Amino acid sequence: MSGLSASVPEFPEWPQFGDEERAGLVRALEQGQWWRVGGSEVDTFEAEFGAYHGTPHALAVTNGTHALEVALEVLGVGPGTEVIVPAFTFISSSLAAQRLGAVAVPVDVDLDTYCIQPEAVAAAITDRTRVIMPVHMAGQMADMDALDKIAADAGVAILQDAAHAHGAQWQGKRVGELGSVAAFSFQNGKLMTAGEGGAVLFPDQELYERAFLVHSCGRPRTDRDYLHRTTGSNYRMNEFSAAVLRAQLSRLDSQIELREQRWPLLASLLAQIPGVVPQGRDDRGDRNPHYMAMFRVPGIGEQRRRVVVDELIARGIPAFVAFRAIYRCEGFWLAGAPDETVDQVAARCPNVEQIHADCIWLHHRTLLGTEEQMHQIAAVLADVLGE
Incomplete structure (x- = not known):
């Protein structure tokens, strides 16, 4: 396959930006107040992002990790409690x-959907157990029907880690319409980004108000007397991050539509390569924004996988090794780990x-490319695996 060794033409860049982001930054600059208490960009972004996902209760925060922390805190997580998480996820x-x-x-994941x-x-x-935390891996939503029943029977809460799932749907319902708290990330590689940032969606006003206090040093919105x-x-x-994110939200739908068109084609092509198994799809997740294009090469081994990823990158394909199992990271065991080996x-x-x-994954900007x-x-991957 020597004729396939050339690099793939460049994919669309990421992050993407245009006049909308420029206008937003100038708007935030000229309003004269650059933090949320005096400005309007964060408040407006929260309203727009919440409406897009089906809830009026959205809280913008500094990053996706903090979004999870704020959500867990208002759900009563602390010393003496447990949170069930997938073992295959970002840490x-x-x-x-x-x-x-x-x-x-940490618990196991589905071999098809991850x-x-x-x-x-x-x-x-x-x-x-206080909280179950499903991660909607690469935009594929977890089995929310089964998880909702387990949570209800056990009397525990669900926190959706939706860092990969901007605009996703489960049986026609948006993330904010599923009756549980959800946390998003706007880190540089995410489907919407301001470099960093996060948001939490709540099913009711009470949880939102508690979270607002947590995210603002315990201080009410109108406090003038430092009564934390x-x-x-x-x-x-x-305010600047929020202005950028408002522009990012405006183009999210068209990007999701394109990725939804490209992934079935790419997945079918990948499946034709001997030894390659694309991530599966649970069709109840009837809108998948495709944060990653993920596939497995069973039996490849970590060393060979690294060589393959490096070669894909060399040929112009933005490829990455998959997340390491969280229990195989030294940092996992330093605090709050189960009493197991x-x-x-x-x-x-x-x-x-x-x-x-x-597992290997490709950046979602590949799915913004051409047919x-x-x-x-697929041709380059087949060539690389055949070497």
Whole structure:
């Protein structure tokens, strides 16, 4: 396949920006107040982002990790409690609970969708469990029907880690319409970005008001006497980030539509390559924004996978190794870890043991490319794997 060794034509850049972001930054600059208490950009972004996802209760914060921390705190997570998290995820999912003094309990994921496995969640419930945290991996929503039932039966809350799921839907319902708290990230690589940033969606006003206090050092919105009502920290988003995110939100729909067109084509092409298994899709997740284009090469091994990823990058394809299992990260065990060994956790997470060692993902900007580029990606991958 020597004719396929050339680089793929350049994909669209990320982040994307235009006159909308420029106008927003100038608007925020000229209003004369650059923090949320005196400005209007954050308030307006919250209203727009919440409406887009089906709830009037949205809170903008400094980043996605802080979004999880704020959400967990208002859901009562702290010392003596446990939070069930997928073992295959970016480590912020567990660290947010651990930073609050809770124990993060990693469980297995589905081998097809890479989302948290409901039966593993059910087996991990104890009387200390306070929250179940599904991660909508790469935009594929977790099985919210099964998880809602498990949570209701156990009397615990759900916190959706929706860092990959801007604009996603589950059986026609938007993330904010599912009756649980959801946390988003606007880090530089995410589907919407201001470099950093986050947001939390709430199903009711009471939780939102509690979260507002937590994210603003315990201080009410109209306080002039420094009457801090609760603990918390400064998680407030600034006006410039909010202005950029308002512009980013305005183009999200068209980008999702294009990625939804490209992924079925790319997935079908990848599936034709011997040994390649694309991430599956649960069709109840009837709108997938495709934060990543993920696939497995079972049996490849971590060393060979790194060589393949490096070669894909060299040929113009933005490729990455998948997340490491959180229990195989040293930082996971420094605070708030379960009373188990690495091997014990690994034994009950057999799917994660496979996925974290053989999965590769491509940046979502690849799915903003042309149909021809989808064919080129598959051809280059086939060539690289055949070397």
